[in-house]
Amino acid sequence: MSKNGKPRKKRILRKILLFLVLLLVLGGVGLYAYLSLKVEYTVTYDSYTATTGSISNALSFSGNLSLVDSASYTANGSGTVRTLYVAAGDDVKEDQKLLRLSTGQTVTADFDGRVNVLSVEEGDEVSQGDALVQIADFSQMKVAFRVDEYDIGEVSVGQACTVTVTALERTFESRVDAIDYISSSNGNVAYYTATAYVDVDEGVLPGMQVTVTIPSEVAENVVILKVDALSFDFTNQAFVWMRDEAGELTQVYVTTGVSNGNYIEIAEGLQDGDVVYAEAKSDQSAADVFAGMFSSQRFNESGGPGGDMGNRPGGNNGGGSNGGGNWSGSGDGSRSRPERGN
Numbered sequence: 081m082s083k084n085g086k087p088r089k090k091r092i093l094r095k096i097l098l099f100l101v102l103l104l105v106l107g108g109v110g111l112y113a114y115l116s117l118k119v120e121y122t123v124t125y126d127s128y129t130a131t132t133g134s135i136s137n138a139l140s141f142s143g144n145l146s147l148v149d150s151a152s153y154t155a156n157g158s159g160t161v162r163t164l165y166v167a168a169g170d171d172v173k174e175d176q177k178l179l180r181l182s183t184g185q186t187v188t189a190d191f192d193g194r195v196n197v198l199s200v201e202e203g204d205e206v207s208q209g210d211a212l213v214q215i216a217d218f219s220q221m222k223v224a225f226r227v228d229e230y231d232i233g234e235v236s237v238g239q240a241c242t243v244t245v246t247a248l249e250r251t252f253e254s255r256v257d258a259i260d261y262i263s264s265s266n267g268n269v270a271y272y273t274a275t276a277y278v279d280v281d282e283g284v285l286p287g288m289q290v291t292v293t294i295p296s297e298v299a300e301n302v303v304i305l306k307v308d309a310l311s312f313d314f315t316n317q318a319f320v321w322m323r324d325e326a327g328e329l330t331q332v333y334v335t336t337g338v339s340n341g342n343y344i345e346i347a348e349g350l351q352d353g354d355v356v357y358a359e360a361k362s363d364q365s366a367a368d369v370f371a372g373m374f375s376s377q378r379f380n381e382s383g384g385p386g387g388d389m390g391n392r393p394g395g396n397n398g399g400g401s402n403g404g405g406n407w408s409g410s411g412d413g414s415r416s417r418p419e420r421g422n
Contacts, residue, residue: 125321125329125357128309132352134300137340139234141274141292143225145245145284148277149191150216155206159183166213168198178213181206193217218285222277225292227259229270234296235259241294243278248288254278256294299338303346307339309358320349320356329357 159182166178171194178187179200197214200206223243227235237256244251254276263270276292310318319333334349350356 124360126308126360127355127357128306130303130305130346130350130352130354130356132301133304133343134298135302135304135338135340135343135345136295136298137338139231139294139296141225141227141294143223143290143292145221145223145278145280145286145288145290147216147218147286148220148222149193150196150214151190152197152214153178153187153212155181155183155208155210155212156185157181157183158207159185159205161200161202161204161206161212164198164200164202166195166198168195170195172215178215187212189215191215191217192219218280218282220277220279221284221286222257222275223290223292224273224275226264226271227274229263229272232259232261232272235274235294239294241276241292243276244291244293245280245284246289246291248284250281250284252278252280254292297338299345302337303350303352304343305346305350305356307342307344309356310334310336310344311358321358322354322356332356 161179162182163180164178165176165180166172172178172189172192174189174191176189178189178195180186193215194217195213196216197211199211199213206212235256237259239256241254241256242251243254256274257277258275260273260275263272265271305320309320311320312318317333318336319331321329322332324330332349335347337345337347339345
């Protein structure tokens with residue numbers, strides 16, 4: 081028994097010693113990693129300045145321009161074209177003579193417009209029903225656009241809107257003139273057709289694609305802040321980081337309002353000129369997360385990398401990050417909606 085017991089005790093002792101050595105090695109590696117990360121890792125905070133300005137978001141819809149007034153004239157009987165009073169491309173006034181046939185028919189314009197197509201020449205023989213001339217008014221057009229069931233409650237007749245011609249990058253003021261509340265369906269979503277009339281410039285033609293933008297929410301002369309400056313707690317309450325008198329970061333909860341996706345209204349919690357901080361966005365590894373427990377801090381002040389950068393639209397008090405911006409959101413600021421099934 082004693083002979084067999086001694087080797088067993090030696091094996092147990094060797095295992096204990098091996099375990100202790102392993103613990104020492106692991107402890108040394110952990111201590112080295114701790115000291116390295118504590119010395120080298122720095123959390124960078126970007127700064128953002130709250131300013132006073134105006135902000136809005138909008139609903140956007142796509143459509144195509146079409147003519148409001150166009151007319152094609154035909155011969156009322158067989159005869160000869162006796163006189164042409166106009167040429168293709170001429171601008172004409174209402175009741176102006178366009179041409180005369182040997183049958184006594186005199187064609188006059190029903191409205192102000194332009195001769196778009198002239199199908200005959202003087203001396204041509206025509207039969208009843210033959211096309212003679214077409215005029216069109218290119219100065220006023222309309223756009224019909226579809227509004228889905230989720231947005232129709234926010235669109236109404238008389239509502240101000242803008243119509244932007246995509247190819248020409250020209251924008252015109254307009255209003256919603258009519259809404260057809262009998263829906264058409266696309267999959268599981270109901271759509272309604274709204275129409276806006278718009279006075280356009282030379283070069284804008286029917287068929288061109290346009291974007292109709294309807295302002296949805298507007299806040300004027302309010303405190304605004306870049307969206308990137310906001311943080312959120314576990315209850316999804318918005319807050320910002322500010323430095324106290326000792327230079328330490330402290331949480332300040334804010335109440336938000338209108339947002340255009342880039343900037344947001346701060347209804348409560350900040351004043352014009354307040355500087356706030358947000359951790360610089362980066363691809364964080366597992367080592368970074370661990371290191372963050374022992375990190376130091378670095379602050380990029382306003383106008384520095386990642387902060388306000390001096391690229392905010394200039395306002396009434398001058399450009400750059402110190403200007404009181406005064407702008408409205410559209411385009412990227414347009415409100416997004418979740419994808420819907422077909």
